[in-house]
Amino acid sequence: xxxxxxxDLLDGMRVVTLPLHLRFRGVDHREVVLLEGPVGxxxxxxxxxxxxxxxxxxxxAAVEAxxxxxxxxxxxxxxxxxxxxxxxxxxVAGVLARYDGCTxxxxxxxxxxxxxxxxxxRVAATRDAAGPGTKIRVDAxxxxxxxxxxxxxxxxxVYDLEYxxxxxxxxxxxxxxxxxxxxxxxxxxxxxxxxxxxAEDPGRVARAGAADVVVVKVSPLGGVRxxxxxxxxxxLPTVVSSALDSSVGMAAGVAxxxxxxELPYACGLGTVELLAADVAHDRLVPSGGxxxxxxxxxxxxxxxAAVAAPDRVAWWRVRxxxxxxxxxxxxxxx
Numbered sequence: 001x002x003x004x005x006x007x008d009l010l011d012g013m014r015v016v017t018l019p020l021h022l023r024f025r026g027v028d029h030r031e032v033v034l035l036e037g038p039v040g041x042x043x044x045x046x047x048x049x050x051x052x053x054x055x056x057x058x059x060x061a062a063v064e065a066x067x068x069x070x071x072x073x074x075x076x077x078x079x080x081x082x083x084x085x086x087x088x089x090x091x092v093a094g095v096l097a098r099y100d101g102c103t104x105x106x107x108x109x110x111x112x113x114x115x116x117x118x119x120x121x122r123v124a125a126t127r128d129a130a131g132p133g134t135k136i137r138v139d140a141x142x143x144x145x146x147x148x149x150x151x152x153x154x155x156x157x158v159y160d161l162e163y164x165x166x167x168x169x170x171x172x173x174x175x176x177x178x179x180x181x182x183x184x185x186x187x188x189x190x191x192x193x194x195x196x197x198x199a200e201d202p203g204r205v206a207r208a209g210a211a212d213v214v215v216v217k218v219s220p221l222g223g224v225r226x227x228x229x230x231x232x233x234x235x236l237p238t239v240v241s242s243a244l245d246s247s248v249g250m251a252a253g254v255a256x257x258x259x260x261x262e263l264p265y266a267c268g269l270g271t272v273e274l275l276a277a278d279v280a281h282d283r284l285v286p287s288g289g290x291x292x293x294x295x296x297x298x299x300x301x302x303x304x305a306a307v308a309a310p311d312r313v314a315w316w317r318v319r320x321x322x323x324x325x326x327x328x329x330x331x332x333x334x
Contacts, residue, residue: 001060001223003331004037004067006324012036012066013320014298015313016306018246019276022095024085031308032246033316034279037066040295043249044320045219054198056323056330057222064223065252065295071224073258077290078240079104080270081137082130086111086118089125096129098273101289104135104162104266109152110143116152127159135266137162142169142194149177153188162265163189163213171195174210191215191239196230203233213265215239218252227256241268246275247284251296254284258293277306 014034020027033044042062046055064070082099084092084107096105107126109119119138126136138156140149149167156164167190168174178190192211196202197220205211214234220243221227231238240257242250253269270286272278279298284291308316 001064001068003324003327004063006321008037009035009063009320009324010317013317014303015308015316016246016279016303017308017312018278018306020274021098021276022085022087022091022274024244024274030244030246030275031312031316032249032279033062033320034246034248034298034303035062035066036298037063039069040066041248041298042066043219043245043252044323045243045245045249047243052322052326054220055319056326058219059320059323060222060226060327061219061224061252064225070252070255071228071259073255073293074261075258075263076293078254078257078263078269078293079266079290080286081106081266081268082286083268083271083274084108084122084126085274086114087122089121092122092125093129096126099270100286102266102270102286103133103289104137105130106137106139106165106268108141109138109156110140110167112143116155119152120155123156123159135162136160137165137191139165139193140167142166144168146173146176146180149173150180150184150186153181154184154186157186157188161188163191165191165215166193166195169194171205171208171210174205175208178209178212189213193217193241196234197221202230206234206236211236213237213239215241215268216256217241217243218256219243219245219249224252224256224259228259231260237262237264239265239267242271244271244274247272247278247280247282247296248298250284250291251294254291254293277302279303279306
């Protein structure tokens with residue numbers, strides 16, 4: 001990647017605040033930076049708690065989108081899953097109704113402060129609302145130790161799970177969990193997410209026998225090309241997912257899914273439906289269970305309507321500058 005001058009990034013930078021329909025991942029709004037470059041728009045939106053080293057990969061992904069573009073697509077539409085946050089069972093059907101034609105649903109479980117009984121009730125409500133032919137996967141975001149994971153997945157497996165995503169935080173625990181599930185006759189695959197996108201060595205998951213599936217996200221890995229390398233290195237079936245992106249950011253995930261040699265699972269690229277506002281009129285939301293491949297252009301009127309407060313704009317300009325300096329220094333060391 002050729003890193004543009006910082007001034008070029010700041011000149012084309014817009015900061016917006018997008019509300020969510022429901023609280024998700026501990027937030028009720030999403031702050032997003034949009035960067036306009038010579039080939040289009042890129043999105044920089046690392047979560048607020050991420051340090052400069054981790055956040056810099058998100059900036060690299062935004063630069064790739066806006067200054068370089070993406071690899072050639074192998075397909076023109078991407079099947080996606082619906083996403084159910086850690087809501088009450090009575091709210092499940094209403095969330096599902098936003099996802100047109102999706103036949104796979106991911107349910108958040110292991111939420112801090114909630115019980116296994118609440119997880120079971122949510123997954124049961126999803127199975128009832130979605131119907132017997134729908135595939136259901138659960139995502140614990142590393143909330144359980146091995147014993148908790150065995151107990152939870154055993155309880156949830158009766159609802160015919162496609163896989164359990166990041167049930168434990170550590171690679172060694174994921175490997176131990178797969179062994180325990182097999183010994184107990186629990187036929188549920190294990191998918192690795194945080195163990196891929198937060199790891200210095202993503203391929204360790206595959207070498208350790210810690211997953212059946214890898215979940216790959218563009219921004220945390222530094223761009224579509226780097227994510228393709230990680231998928232190939234792991235050599236496991238790949239699901240492309242998002243990080244609560246706007247339609248501009250989601251287009252990068254869709255570009256990755258479009259470029260993969262194989263795409264055996266529906267992708268987690270439908271979460272624009274969780275946003276109550278967006279930055280593009282042509283929102284990248286599911287239609288008939290899939291989304292189209294192609295870049296998304298931010299609209300000036302929507303950017304203006306969602307513009308962040310001046311102090312937040314200033315905060316993000318400093319963050320962009322820090323990440324740019326980090327990438328420049330890293331480039332000098334390579």
